[in-house]
Amino acid sequence: MSDHTIDAHAxxxxxxxxxxxxxxxxxxxxTGAGSGIGRAMADAFxxxxxxxxxxxxxxxxxxxARAELxxxxxxxxxxxxxxxxxxxxxVEAATASIHARFGRIDIxxxxxxxxxxxxxxxxxxxxxxxxxxxxxNGVFFCAQAVARHMVAQGSGVILNTASMYGTVAAPERAAYxxxxxxxxxxxKVLAVEWAPKGLRVNALAPGYVHTALVQxxxxxxxxxxxxxxxxxxxxxxGEPHEIATLALFLASEHAAFINGQAIVADxxxxxxxxx
Ligand SMILES: NC(=O)c1ccc[n+]([C@@H]2O[C@H](COP(=O)([O-])OP(=O)(O)OC[C@H]3O[C@@H](n4cnc5c(N)ncnc54)[C@H](O)[C@@H]3O)[C@@H](O)[C@H]2O)c1
Numbered sequence: 001m002s003d004h005t006i007d008a009h010a011x012x013x014x015x016x017x018x019x020x021x022x023x024x025x026x027x028x029x030x031t032g033a034g035s036g037i038g039r040a041m042a043d044a045f046x047x048x049x050x051x052x053x054x055x056x057x058x059x060x061x062x063x064x065a066r067a068e069l070x071x072x073x074x075x076x077x078x079x080x081x082x083x084x085x086x087x088x089x090x091v092e093a094a095t096a097s098i099h100a101r102f103g104r105i106d107i108x109x110x111x112x113x114x115x116x117x118x119x120x121x122x123x124x125x126x127x128x129x130x131x132x133x134x135x136x137n138g139v140f141f142c143a144q145a146v147a148r149h150m151v152a153q154g155s156g157v158i159l160n161t162a163s164m165y166g167t168v169a170a171p172e173r174a175a176y177x178x179x180x181x182x183x184x185x186x187x188k189v190l191a192v193e194w195a196p197k198g199l200r201v202n203a204l205a206p207g208y209v210h211t212a213l214v215q216x217x218x219x220x221x222x223x224x225x226x227x228x229x230x231x232x233x234x235x236x237x238g239e240p241h242e243i244a245t246l247a248l249f250l251a252s253e254h255a256a257f258i259n260g261q262a263i264v265a266d267x268x269x270x271x272x273x274x275x
Contacts, residue, residue, distance in 0.1 A: 024049030032112030034061025036211030040240035085138030135179035191260030207266025234267030
């Protein structure tokens, strides 16, 4: 590929995202970075000059992300870590290796999560436990491991990806809604506990976003895409880059006084009392 093509890629990717100059040369740790919203976050922060540590259970998607990022943003350092956030020992080790490489961690995008849609009477204990493990316990382990470094450095921003389903309910989502609501409350607790130490902790609460997670529910017949669009006042699903843009703002100094909040980005879905 010619240098000219590389420049065109970088220009396009940078133009897509609003610029927050204070994010340049910071270090962001993104979980679930191989796909969907996490992958878009990697582009968004790289386009702002932020160095990246990407963690995922899926090694192929991580390698793909690393190659794409290197091609588009050759000046950004990218560390890739294969681990599951449910394994607290692996999370500690990943966090220590990121800190050893970069010397600091400024932003945690605590984003990895899974769906668990199933009628509650048929939800096996193992699936309930796994959803709580990934969506809640994993988020806690990452926040705790990273905050130890942030508290020592006296600053840091943690953004937990919850969901609008952490604030409103829907049938057949017992584990998902319960785990995401717990993430919203965990966010508030961490925010009030760590604010005096220089940290901010907020949650992103997306509505339906065009990613593999939603695609899987659609292709297995557990979600009706046309009905979903009709139900959403915006008439469409969100795009991953729209959630990544919210993360940029919340991580930036423009959001310096926002702490302990869950910011819903759902095209009006949860405001709409549908009849
Ligand atoms: N897509 C939506 O409509 C939507 C809506 C609200 C909230 N969310 C939340 O956004 C986050 C990202 O979702 P997405 O739609 O981008 O999903 P996605 O499936 O496209 O990406 C999730 C990524 O997390 C990784 N992952 C899964 N379990 C993991 C684990 N144990 N350890 C490390 N990595 C793991 C997956 O390999 C994948 O790369 C999730 O927390 C999800 O609940 C998504």
